[in-house]
Amino acid sequence: MLRLRLSTEPxxxxxxxxxxxxxxxxxxxxxxxxxxxxxxxxATQVAEGEDTPSNDDLARIVAKAVARIVVHDWEGVGDAEGKPLSVTPDGIDALLELWPIFEAFQTTYIAGALILDAEKNA
Incomplete structure (x- = not known):
């Protein structure tokens, strides 16, 4: 059964x-x-003779693009001295370069949409 989330609130x-x-x-x-x-x-407009990005590279690029759109605030992210950082596009990109954070974002946020897409194509 497809469960609709009717709330549009962050x-x-x-x-x-x-x-x-x-x-x-x-x-x-x-x-x-x-x-x-x-x-x-x-990444998707590769010129002739250039290598195409791997699926892993595309996943990282898409995750960062999505995160830059949807992330409005964060907790638990600080600079080298532990001072909390404000959310910025560069900060989001740097955060998602950390493997455990990227993996958690992929599985808890993005994967739900991809699973629905896969189910409709099955």
Missing amino acids: EWLDLGHGVRLFVEPLTTAVMLAARSDPAILA
Whole structure:
């Protein structure tokens, strides 16, 4: 059974390691906006003779593009001295370069949309 989430309000997403993100729901509008991200466009428009990005590279690029759209706040993210950092696009990218955080974001946030997409194609 497909369970619809009718709320459009942002909510906290726990990624472990003391990190929480305040994110808006993953919607079609978000995914379409992410497709227009320059990094995604560059990765998908490979010139003849160039190597195509791996699936892992594309997953990382898409996750960052989506996160830059949906993350409005965070907790548990600080600088080298432990001072809390404000959310910025560069900060989001740096956060998602940490493997455990990237993996948690992929499995708890993005995977739900991908599972639905896979089910409709089965």
